[in-house]
Amino acid sequence: MHPIRNRLVLALAAASFAFAATPLMAAGMADGKTPTAGGAALSASKNIVENASASSDHTTLVAAVKAAGLVDTLSGAGPFTVFAPTNAAFDALPAGTVDTLLKPESKDTLTSVLTYHVVAGNMMAADLAAAAEKNGGVATLTTVQGGTLTVSGMDGTWYVTDAKGNKATITAADMKQSNGVIHVIDTVLMP
Numbered sequence: 786m787h788p789i790r791n792r793l794v795l796a797l798a799a800a801s802f803a804f805a806a807t808p809l810m811a812a813g814m815a816d817g818k819t820p821t822a823g824g825a826a827l828s829a830s831k832n833i834v835e836n837a838s839a840s841s842d843h844t845t846l847v848a849a850v851k852a853a854g855l856v857d858t859l860s861g862a863g864p865f866t867v868f869a870p871t872n873a874a875f876d877a878l879p880a881g882t883v884d885t886l887l888k889p890e891s892k893d894t895l896t897s898v899l900t901y902h903v904v905a906g907n908m909m910a911a912d913l914a915a916a917a918e919k920n921g922g923v924a925t926l927t928t929v930q931g932g933t934l935t936v937s938g939m940d941g942t943w944y945v946t947d948a949k950g951n952k953a954t955i956t957a958a959d960m961k962q963s964n965g966v967i968h969v970i971d972t973v974l975m976p
Contacts (some may be wrong), residue, residue, distance in 0.1 A: 788819075831963045833867055834860045842969075845875040845883060852861055852887045853896040859903075863964030866908040868934070868945050868953065870973045880972055900930035901947070901976040910958040914938065932976040947974040 834856055834870050837843045846869055850856055859865065886895045903925045906915075913936045916924035924936040935946045941953045947967075953972035958969040 801840045811904070830963055833863070833967060835964045836960070837869060838872055842871045843869060845872045846870060849875075849883075849887065849895060849899055852889075852900050853892060855896065855899060858941055859964075863925070863962075864905075864907040864908060865929075865965035866904040867967045868902045868904075868955075868968055868970045868974065869967050870902065870953070871956075874953070874971050874973050885923075897930055897976055898941065898973070899976055901928050901934075902970075903929040904934070904955065905929060909966055909967070910943075913943070928976075930976055934974065944975065945970055949975050952974060956959060 809949070831839075834847070834850065838847050850859060860868070879945060885891055886898065895928045908926070913924055916926075916939060917936055920935055926936060928934060933947055934948075937946070939945055943958070945953045947953075951972060951974060953967050953974055955971035956971050957969035960969070
């Protein structure tokens with residue numbers, strides 16, 4: 786094999802490994818094998834809503850999913866890839882934003898924001914890294930809401946950027962669910 790091609794293959798493999806391994810280590814492991822979120826062990830036999838409901842770091846997200854009427858959808862067959870903001874991510878929004886979004890009259894806006902965090906299919910960390918590699922380091926994903934997100938990596942850290950240029954760090958990846966995968970992010974993305 787050509788030396789330059791060898792280096793490219795090794796760089797891609799290293800980038801894929803760094804993306805897959807680093808965030809999972811940040812997530813914590815209850816038994817060395819089971820990913821945890823918010824202190825709760827996540828079970829691959831449970832769906833996205835069941836696992837998110839068990840996480841103390843995702844109570845705001847779960848309340849929002851319920852207020853938007855998306856429980857049945859995100860409990861369905863999928864598969865879905867969910868970029869799940871933590872409570873701290875919601876807390877970082879301007880004062881009153883979450884309260885306003887949770888009001889019944891804001892249901893359409895809330896639904897739009899939440900479905901902007903969901904991509905159809907099962908996009909594991911290695912899939913995101915491979916898609917980015919094929920496109921000059923940036924993967925463009927179409928959300929269930931209809932907008933786009935971009936995924937890119939730098940120095941072993943991976944980011945999801947929304948249409949407004951807000952950048953979320955993926956802090957935990959590849960949390961397998963019965964109907965997809967969750968990647969935890971530290972910022973709420975806006976369509």
